[in-house]
Amino acid sequence: MPGSHPTVGEVSIPERTPEVRWETVVPANSLAGAIRAFLGAHPYEEPAFDVYPTQDVLARVGLGRVGMLSAPTTLRELAARSAALFEAGMAKWSGDGERSVRRVAVLPGSGRGMIEAAAGQCEVLITGDLSYHVAEEAAERGLCVIDVPHGDVEWWAFRRWVGERLAPELTAEGVELLVSRDWRSPWSLASPGRVLAVPSVSPREGDMMNEAPRVKQARVWIDGGSRGNPGPSAIGVVLEDGGGRVLETLSQAIGVGTNNVAEYRALLAGLEMAKRLEVREVEVISDSELLVRQMRGEYRVKNEGLKPLHAEARELAAGLDSFSIRHVGREQNSRADALVNEALDEQ
Numbered sequence: 001m002p003g004s005h006p007t008v009g010e011v012s013i014p015e016r017t018p019e020v021r022w023e024t025v026v027p028a029n030s031l032a033g034a035i036r037a038f039l040g041a042h043p044y045e046e047p048a049f050d051v052y053p054t055q056d057v058l059a060r061v062g063l064g065r066v067g068m069l070s071a072p073t074t075l076r077e078l079a080a081r082s083a084a085l086f087e088a089g090m091a092k093w094s095g096d097g098e099r100s101v102r103r104v105a106v107l108p109g110s111g112r113g114m115i116e117a118a119a120g121q122c123e124v125l126i127t128g129d130l131s132y133h134v135a136e137e138a139a140e141r142g143l144c145v146i147d148v149p150h151g152d153v154e155w156w157a158f159r160r161w162v163g164e165r166l167a168p169e170l171t172a173e174g175v176e177l178l179v180s181r182d183w184r185s186p187w188s189l190a191s192p193g194r195v196l197a198v199p200s201v202s203p204r205e206g207d208m209m210n211e212a213p214r215v216k217q218a219r220v221w222i223d224g225g226s227r228g229n230p231g232p233s234a235i236g237v238v239l240e241d242g243g244g245r246v247l248e249t250l251s252q253a254i255g256v257g258t259n260n261v262a263e264y265r266a267l268l269a270g271l272e273m274a275k276r277l278e279v280r281e282v283e284v285i286s287d288s289e290l291l292v293r294q295m296r297g298e299y300r301v302k303n304e305g306l307k308p309l310h311a312e313a314r315e316l317a318a319g320l321d322s323f324s325i326r327h328v329g330r331e332q333n334s335r336a337d338a339l340v341n342e343a344l345d346e347q
Contacts, residue, residue: 007043035049064127065105065107066122069101069102069103071102072101073100074100075101075144078101078104078146079092086152087152092130092146094130094139094144094145095143099123099144102123104122105118106125106127107125108154108156109127109129109150109153110129111125111127111128112131116141118143119138119143125138130145130147132342132346133346162177216280217241217283218281219241220239220271220274220285221237221270222235222236222237222270222285223288224263224340225259226258226259229258230256232253232256233254233259233265233344234254234344235266236251236266236337236338236340238335239274239279248277251343253346267284267295268309271317275316280321280322284323284324284326287327287330287333292326294306295313295314295325296325
């Protein structure tokens, strides 16, 4: 029409012209710039374009490995063996600890994206970086999971690959291969009054299938909380060895309850955790003055709902070689408190 400025043809004269379909492959980090260039160069005001993400698929190669144990074992025992094998300070598991398992999948590093695939292939997946929700998803699919520290498993797998596969091939070609004997986690641990670097790990000689080293003494930081009192409740537990190294943590919602009930449930969880790790000397640290004084016998337990929890906690404590409990301010118990809030936020 008059007043237009056609790129092809003339004003007021109908024009037909073929369109050209243009396709290209663009790295994901360059996609936005490619689209801007396309819009700037195209003669239309509203050019049409589609973006198709592509993914290379190797038909015969997958992530991780699936295999059969030589004999069935319990999930609890397999978690302990995994911590020892991968030379990790700890290994968490989700599922029935007494469940008998035999078909196992292993994926070094972070395997949180493989839950669905593993559920159809095995009974338990051993990997790292598993979150609270991933553990729940695995449970819903009937899959047990063992969470071992990302770096420990990756370092172990790397050394095996280098030593058994890469080194012989390079040596045969006259190439000298030098491998660092240490790695250090990017994480550091904070506890009241000090900051601890996660220790570096070096290869150890001998049979890596030995049992995980046992801890004689442990410090257990506990906290419990309720939003509403009563209301949604959760517990947080941090168990560390005598040197301050964190061995295990727990962040768990426990349903509806009161603050005091949550505090006792956290104490029971911490004592059960120590019992499972065969710790014989335990110091419990809590910011609940009521719980501490009741466990010391300084206060009577008058609430009927707390009496059975108190009795169970005293029984567990009596089974230890040494038990003590002390009160600290909430600001000093920030790690356990953070685990409580994490569980409450995820409800």
